[in-house]
Amino acid sequence: MFLEDYRLEGEHLPIYTYPDPVLAKVAKPVEQFDQKLEKLVRDMLFTMYHAPGIGLAAPQVGESIRLFVIDVDFEREEVTRPDGSEGMEFSNLRPMVFINPKFTKKEGEAIGKEGCLSVPDVYEEITRAERIVVEYQDLKGQKRTMEADELLAICLQHENDHLDGVVLIDRLSPLKKKFFKTKLLKDKKRL
Numbered sequence: 001m002f003l004e005d006y007r008l009e010g011e012h013l014p015i016y017t018y019p020d021p022v023l024a025k026v027a028k029p030v031e032q033f034d035q036k037l038e039k040l041v042r043d044m045l046f047t048m049y050h051a052p053g054i055g056l057a058a059p060q061v062g063e064s065i066r067l068f069v070i071d072v073d074f075e076r077e078e079v080t081r082p083d084g085s086e087g088m089e090f091s092n093l094r095p096m097v098f099i100n101p102k103f104t105k106k107e108g109e110a111i112g113k114e115g116c117l118s119v120p121d122v123y124e125e126i127t128r129a130e131r132i133v134v135e136y137q138d139l140k141g142q143k144r145t146m147e148a149d150e151l152l153a154i155c156l157q158h159e160n161d162h163l164d165g166v167v168l169i170d171r172l173s174p175l176k177k178k179f180f181k182t183k184l185l186k187d188k189k190r191l
């Protein structure tokens with residue numbers, strides 16, 4: 001479901017990075033569909049578009065609940081305004097919100113390079129299902145179903161992993177995972 005009447009407004013939320021414990025937790029179902037939830041969703045979209053990223057899950061901003069936002073279509077461009085100031089301009093926004101998602105069908109295999117805002121500088125090939133059907137709730141709590149393939153299917157599976165406490169490097173071979181874990185911990189110490 002696309003968020004209707006969406007305007008790019010909100011606050012920048014801090015993005016938690018590996019190995020923050022919030023990223024390893026199994027997130028709790030969303031039960032209250034209220035204004036607080038709507039604000040969180042708008043701030044998450046704002047944060048995702050500016051990062052930029054094509055998906056952001058609630059645990060990545062420190063909220064351990066089953067919710068993520070996705071937009072695999074938008075464009076972002078650096079612009080110089082008439083007054084000489086520089087900024088970012090966004091177009092073709094198609095924000096999607098998934099609450100309490102559950103995959104009811106997974107078919108085929110697709111391999112794609114994935115990155116993650118919570119796992120900086122790691123881009124690795126991951127095997128996912130090629131086509132999926134996802135059941136979820138929208139911002140009003142309404143039950144919905146969506147079929148997805150290609151990039152959207154991969155992105156849905158990546159974001160859903162975050163709700164189960166799984167990050168990108170958990171999907172790699174034990175040897176690769178160890179390599180990236182050591183590297184990420186070193187990088188973090190240096191910051």
Ligand code: CO
Pocket residue numbers: 115116117118158159162
């Ligand atoms: Co991610």
